[in-house]
Amino acid sequence: MRRFFYKYTLLKSLDKAWVFNIILFLVFAITRFSPSMNVDVRHRQFIVSYSPEDETYAKRLLVVLDKEIAVFENFFNTKLEGIFTIEIPASQTDYNTSAGSNIPEWSNALYMPSQRRMILKKPEWFSSEENFEQVISHELSHLFFHQKYGHSAIPLWFNEGLAEYLSDKRIEMPEGVIIANAIFTRKIIPLMNIDSLLLFNSGRARLAYLESLTAIQFLESIISSRGNEWDEFMEMVNQAGFEITLKSFTTYDQVDFEIFWYRWLSEKYKWFIILNWENLIWIFMTIVLLGALYAVRYRNKKTLEDWENDESLQLEPEDQVNIDINIDNPNY
Ligand SMILES: [Zn+2]
Numbered sequence: 001m002r003r004f005f006y007k008y009t010l011l012k013s014l015d016k017a018w019v020f021n022i023i024l025f026l027v028f029a030i031t032r033f034s035p036s037m038n039v040d041v042r043h044r045q046f047i048v049s050y051s052p053e054d055e056t057y058a059k060r061l062l063v064v065l066d067k068e069i070a071v072f073e074n075f076f077n078t079k080l081e082g083i084f085t086i087e088i089p090a091s092q093t094d095y096n097t098s099a100g101s102n103i104p105e106w107s108n109a110l111y112m113p114s115q116r117r118m119i120l121k122k123p124e125w126f127s128s129e130e131n132f133e134q135v136i137s138h139e140l141s142h143l144f145f146h147q148k149y150g151h152s153a154i155p156l157w158f159n160e161g162l163a164e165y166l167s168d169k170r171i172e173m174p175e176g177v178i179i180a181n182a183i184f185t186r187k188i189i190p191l192m193n194i195d196s197l198l199l200f201n202s203g204r205a206r207l208a209y210l211e212s213l214t215a216i217q218f219l220e221s222i223i224s225s226r227g228n229e230w231d232e233f234m235e236m237v238n239q240a241g242f243e244i245t246l247k248s249f250t251t252y253d254q255v256d257f258e259i260f261w262y263r264w265l266s267e268k269y270k271w272f273i274i275l276n277w278e279n280l281i282w283i284f285m286t287i288v289l290l291g292a293l294y295a296v297r298y299r300n301k302k303t304l305e306d307w308e309n310d311e312s313l314q315l316e317p318e319d320q321v322n323i324d325i326n327i328d329n330p331n332y
Contacts, residue, residue, distance in 0.1 A: 037051060037052070037090075038050065038051060038090075039051070039052055039055070039058070041058065041062075043062050043065060044065060044066075044069065044080075045080050045082065045083055045084060046065060046083070046084050046085070046086050047083060047084070047085050047086070048061060048062065048085075048086045048087075048088075049085065049086070049087045049088070050087070050088040050090075051088070051090040053090075054088050054090070054122065057088050057120075057122060057123075057132065058088060060132060060133065060136075061086065061088070061120070061136055063133075064133050064136045064137060064140075065136075065140075068136075068137055068140055069140075071166075072140055072141065072144045072166065073144075075144075075166065075230065075231070075234070076144040076145070076147070076148045076234060077148075077231055077234065077235060078144065078147055078148050080144075080147065081147065082116065083116070084116045084117070084118065084143065085115075085116065085117045085118070086117075086118045086119075086120065087117070087118070087119045087120070088120050088122060089119065089121075089122075092121075092125050095119060095121055095125070098119050099119055102198060103198070104198055104200070104202075104205070105127065105202070106127040106128070106201075106202035106205055107121075107127075108120075108121050108125075108126045108127065108128070108130055108135050109121055109135045109136070109138070109139045110139070111139045111142040111143050111146070113142075113143075113146040118139050118140075118143065120132075120135065120136065120139070121135075123135075127202060128202070128206065134167040134168065134169065135167070137163075137166060137167035137168070138163040138164065138166075138167040139163075140166075141162055141163035141166045141167065142159065142163055145159050145162065145163070148234070148238060149237065149238065152237075152241065152242070153241070153242070154237065154242045155191065155192060155194070155195060155242065155254070156194050156195045156197055156212075157191045157192075157194040157195075157208075157211065157212040157215050158212075158215075158216070158242065160194065160197065160208070160209060160212040161212030161213050161214075161215050161216035162216060164209055164212060164213040164216070165213060165216045165217070165220075169209075169213055171210065171213065171214065171269075173272070173275055175210055176269050176272035176275070177272050177273070177275050178206065178207060178210060179207075179210055179211075179214070179265065179269040179272065180269050180270055180271070180272035180273040180275075181273065182207055183265070183266055183269065183270050183273075184270070184273055187207070188207075188211065188262065188265070189204065189207060189208055189211060190258065191211065191212075191215055191254075191257075191258050191261070192254070192258070194208045194211065194212060211265075214261070214265055214268075214269075215261050218260075218261045218264050218265070219233075219246075219249075219250070219257075221264075222249065222250045223249055223250075226249065228249060232249075233245060233249055236248065236249075
């Protein structure tokens with residue numbers, strides 16, 4: 001009887017535990033997987049999908065769309081066609097699941113042309129110091145680029161460089177130091193190799209984005225120096241392809257373009273090497289050392305002068321005469 005009682009109470013407590021676990025699982029499943037938790041908002045030609053707690057980000061996204069769409073339509077000389085989806089996943093796991101296994105950890109967003117779908121990480125998950133608005137603009141540039149050129153054979157540095165350029169990325173001191181370090185350590189990535197961007201680690205990827213941006217800046221400087229505009233270049237790429245357009249606007253084929261870009265890059269950014277922290281420390285230590293050496297020499301000189309002054313004050317004129325005699329007459 002006593003044994004039965006134990007069994008009964010044990011079963012009862014097990015039942016309670018099971019019921020509790022099942023309820024917990026259901027609550028988790030409902031809150032975690034229920035599609036009703038996502039808000040879908042139609043804005044212009046976009047369906048924006050986000051969790052209610054991310055409404056602030058969704059609003060910031062709509063502001064960027066309102067501000068930038070006309071700019072991009074003008075630059076690419078194309079109107080948006082059809083509907084696009086933009087998602088702000090509720091969790092990093094959701095982002096990774098949506099992005100797929102080929103997308104590197106360091107990515108802050110992506111655009112999938114075949115699905116007409118953009119996925120944005122929330123800024124708190126960004127792997128680098130990036131601005132949410134600039135990340136949206138960067139992906140919008142990819143969206144327009146793919147709508148304009150489809151799957152034409154255009155090097156990735158041109159696509160990524162334009163995305164950086166159109167999202168108003170700038171090369172400030174830290175970026176200049178990265179480029180200068182790469183120049184001095186011979187780690188500059190050939191522009192053509194940037195096609196393998198997705199295989200790069202985060203440091204190399206950052207350098208690849210910077211190089212792409214500088215290549216666009218270099219290209220822009222040539223285009224404008226010849227009195228041409230971006231829209232002419234972009235239109236010719238659409239009609240004649242990238243290689244022919246590049247040759248026509250710069251006289252360089254891709255290999256020569258890369259050689260002249262590298263020369264320009266070195267001239268423009270190599271001096272940033274002195275702003276490297278490690279170099280700054282060495283420069284500072286050298287200045288301190290030279291300062292210390294100068295101080296010691298100055299002090300010794302001063303002491304010597306003081307001694308000489310003291311001695312000349314203590315010596316009588318007769319003594320000086322004797323000394324002179326000593327010097328002038330060694331045999332004396
Ligand atoms: Zn990109």
